[in-house]
Amino acid sequence: VEAEAAIEEPYNENEGAILGGVVHDLIQRYSETRNKLNPEVMEMILQTTDASHLADLVTTQLITDAGRRQEYLENFNPISRLEQLSVQLSTDVEMSELEAKIKERVRSQIDKNQREYYLREQLKVIHDELSGEGGNEIESLRQQVEDKQLPEDAHEKVMREITRLERMPAVSAEATIVRNYIETVLAMPWHEESDDNYDLDHAEAVLDADHFGLEHVKERVIEFLAVRSLTRNIPEASGGSAILCLVGPPGVGKTSLGQSIARAMNREFVRVSLGGVRDEAEIRGHRRTYIGAYPGRIISALKNAGTTNPVVLLDEIDKLSSDYRGDPASALLEVLDPEQNSFFVDHFLDIPFDLSNVLFLTTSNQLSGIPLPLLDRLEVIEIGGYTEDEKIGIARNHLLPKQLEAHGLPEESLLISERMWTEILRGYTREAGVRNLERQIATLCRKAAREIVRETEDEDEESKSIRLTQKRLEEYLGPRRYGYDQQFHEALIGVAIGLGKTSIGGEIIPVEVATMPGSGKLTITGQAGDVMRESAQAALSYARSRAEQLGIAPDFQEKIDLHIHLPEGATPKDGPSAGITMATALISAVSRRPVDHSIAMTGEITLRGRVLPIGGLKEKTLAAHRNGIRTVIAPAENERDMIKIPEKVQKDMTFIWVENMDQVVNATLLGDDIELPADALADDAATMDLPLEEPHPDLPADAGFE
Numbered sequence: 246v247e248a249e250a251a252i253e254e255p256y257n258e259n260e261g262a263i264l265g266g267v268v269h270d271l272i273q274r275y276s277e278t279r280n281k282l283n284p285e286v287m288e289m290i291l292q293t294t295d296a297s298h299l300a301d302l303v304t305t306q307l308i309t310d311a312g313r314r315q316e317y318l319e320n321f322n323p324i325s326r327l328e329q330l331s332v333q334l335s336t337d338v339e340m341s342e343l344e345a346k347i348k349e350r351v352r353s354q355i356d357k358n359q360r361e362y363y364l365r366e367q368l369k370v371i372h373d374e375l376s377g378e379g380g381n382e383i384e385s386l387r388q389q390v391e392d393k394q395l396p397e398d399a400h401e402k403v404m405r406e407i408t409r410l411e412r413m414p415a416v417s418a419e420a421t422i423v424r425n426y427i428e429t430v431l432a433m434p435w436h437e438e439s440d441d442n443y444d445l446d447h448a449e450a451v452l453d454a455d456h457f458g459l460e461h462v463k464e465r466v467i468e469f470l471a472v473r474s475l476t477r478n479i480p481e482a483s484g485g486s487a488i489l490c491l492v493g494p495p496g497v498g499k500t501s502l503g504q505s506i507a508r509a510m511n512r513e514f515v516r517v518s519l520g521g522v523r524d525e526a527e528i529r530g531h532r533r534t535y536i537g538a539y540p541g542r543i544i545s546a547l548k549n550a551g552t553t554n555p556v557v558l559l560d561e562i563d564k565l566s567s568d569y570r571g572d573p574a575s576a577l578l579e580v581l582d583p584e585q586n587s588f589f590v591d592h593f594l595d596i597p598f599d600l601s602n603v604l605f606l607t608t609s610n611q612l613s614g615i616p617l618p619l620l621d622r623l624e625v626i627e628i629g630g631y632t633e634d635e636k637i638g639i640a641r642n643h644l645l646p647k648q649l650e651a652h653g654l655p656e657e658s659l660l661i662s663e664r665m666w667t668e669i670l671r672g673y674t675r676e677a678g679v680r681n682l683e684r685q686i687a688t689l690c691r692k693a694a695r696e697i698v699r700e701t702e703d704e705d706e707e708s709k710s711i712r713l714t715q716k717r718l719e720e721y722l723g724p725r726r727y728g729y730d731q732q733f734h735e736a737l738i739g740v741a742i743g744l745g746k747t748s749i750g751g752e753i754i755p756v757e758v759a760t761m762p763g764s765g766k767l768t769i770t771g772q773a774g775d776v777m778r779e780s781a782q783a784a785l786s787y788a789r790s791r792a793e794q795l796g797i798a799p800d801f802q803e804k805i806d807l808h809i810h811l812p813e814g815a816t817p818k819d820g821p822s823a824g825i826t827m828a829t830a831l832i833s834a835v836s837r838r839p840v841d842h843s844i845a846m847t848g849e850i851t852l853r854g855r856v857l858p859i860g861g862l863k864e865k866t867l868a869a870h871r872n873g874i875r876t877v878i879a880p881a882e883n884e885r886d887m888i889k890i891p892e893k894v895q896k897d898m899t900f901i902w903v904e905n906m907d908q909v910v911n912a913t914l915l916g917d918d919i920e921l922p923a924d925a926l927a928d929d930a931a932t933m934d935l936p937l938e939e940p941h942p943d944l945p946a947d948a949g950f951e
């Protein structure tokens with residue numbers, strides 16, 4: 246071999262020592278992070294201080310790459326060789342440290358995920374154990390939310406609630422609230438819709454099939470549907486968004502008209518009763534923070550309907566009242582306002598819900614009870630009471646077939662003649678609508694069913710039909726509840742027959758006046774309102790100013806006390822239209838002339854005895870007619886209202902149109918030459934049993950003399 250000794254370049258010893266120290270440090274870190282070095286090798290390296298030797302030693306021990314080793318060997322400058330080496334080492338060390346860090350991070354991440362997974366699994370098992378199905382419930386809720394395709398905000402909100410529910414003990418009170426909430430949101434119709442039917446012929450057919458008469462109402466409903474069908478795609482058009490309000494006494498078919506409209510349009514129908522609603526939360530819902538919170542009636546109605554476009558009937562909006570718990574009327578206004586109701590926010594639901602496709606209808610017994618801002622939005626259709634003929638038509642064509650079916654009786658199994666219908670109407674019902682009539686028919690059907698079943702059992706024959714006779718009628722319904730035609734025909738002192746209009750239609754309201762020795766006091770009892778008290782004063786003043794003509798002592802008032810009483814004490818009464826009735830009764834009491842009771846009267850009186858017009862002539866006339874009274878005294882100015890009164894009734898009635906009280910006195914007060922029943926002249930003012938209309942069971946009665 247031919248060899249040549251390699252002579253290393255001389256170097257600075259100090260520099261070598263410093264570099265050596267650096268390399269020693271690196272070796273130690275290297276050993277910690279990368280490869281554990283054999284302790285002996287480590288010792289050896291750390292003992293070596295000579296720069297050249299150290300470089301060679303480290304190279305042989307740590308550098309595995311042959312190319313690198315050769316490169317270092319070829320470098321004859323020990324300092325530069327050590328430098329090369331230390332650069333290499335520190336790169337290696339840093340890489341290793343970085344790698345270790347990443348590894349650590351990855352490991353801890355995996356640990357955390359595993360931990361969560363593990364805990365979740367455990368929780369599921371615990372839920373399962375506690376409630377039997379806890380874990381599945383959450384999953385199934387999540388799935389349902391996905392399937393429902395809720396609007397984005399609703400989706401997000403409900404998902405958040407589900408996560409909350411998952412973390413809660415399954416049986417806690419709070420979990421019940423959250424679960425209730427989620428279920429309510431899921432039960433709402435977010436997209437479900439029924440296909441509207443705007444075919445007017447169809448609608449007409451449905452309305453005719455369901456209701457007898459009511460021509461003007463049906464016509465108005467058809468017009469309403471026509472406009473709605475034209476404007477349904479134009480949000481700005483106000484014609485289609487008008488809200489119908491059916492106004493009339495109970496039992497005239499307001500609710501069932503609503504049902505018919507829904508049927509005609511192929512929409513779901515829900516009824517929301519507003520009677521007695523005082524709390525705004527009833528309309529708008531309770532905040533969920535309350536235990537036992539529930540959504541408002543509007544949202545509940547939609548939930549029940551199951552579609553976004555039902556017909557919602559807001560029943561009895563005149564019975565809304567407001568107090569410290571907020572104003573339900575203004576909440577309702579928001580519901581009805583097409584500008585606002587596409588984003589109706591119920592406190593419970595807390596997510597905007599679109600009400601713009603809902604068809605709202607409203608009903609009311611009286612116009613006067615409807616809060617004014619609401620009335621402003623409503624399109625009023627008035628349904629007055631029915632005449633006797635109309636009632637018979639309704640009973641025959643609708644109520645009887647309906648009740649027969651409800652009682653499982655075949656169609657012709659109860660035969661009722663025209664005469665018997667009249668008998669039922671006059672003897673057992675006295676109302677503006679047909680609700681009580683329907684109840685009586687139901688009773689008849691029940692009794693007839695019993696008889697039919699008995700007889701077919703006994704005789705083993707096919708089911709038979711029953712003809713209603715006078716005898717059967719009394720057996721089935723008991724004795725007549727109302728007499729007819731005779732009660733008002735006597736004449737009494739100090740009692741006059743007035744006509745009032747109330748929320749249940751027109752009514753007969755007698756006024757009694759008693760006189761007794763005293764000092765001129767005037768007492769009014771029987772729940773009379775302020776207006777009525779004033780008109781009693783007016784009546785008294787009139788009587789005094791006319792004392793002479795009326796044949797009464799001019800100072801009559803100084804020696805007697807007067808007591809005006811309106812029987813049916815529990816019924817609040819108010820309004821000016823009892824004026825002439827009170828004056829008549831008063832004059833009769835003071836002058837001791839009896840009043841002709843075949844006449845009923847209505848009219849406001851002024852101090853000077855002028856008679857002013859009144860409202861509700863139609864209802865009042867129907868009431869008189871119903872009660873067998875055939876003569877009505879009414880203000881002359883009201884003659885124009887005659888057209889509203891059904892022709893059949895007009896034919897039966899005689900109207901005495903009056904302009905002043907003198908005419909009333911002449912028409913009603915009987916002269917001294919008339920023979921009177923003895924008790925009518927008895928000294929204490931007459932009291933009598935007047936056949937009053939039964940206060941309607943469904944209503945707080947409040948008679949008004951309009």
Ligand code: ADP
Pocket residue numbers: 455456457458459493494495496497498499500501502608639643644678679680683
């Ligand atoms: P309201 O809501 O005005 O108090 P309902 O709608 O409850 O009255 O009516 C009471 C009953 O009388 C219902 O069974 C209804 O079908 C029936 N009815 C009322 N008016 C008519 C009519 N014109 N034709 C047929 N049935 C009627």
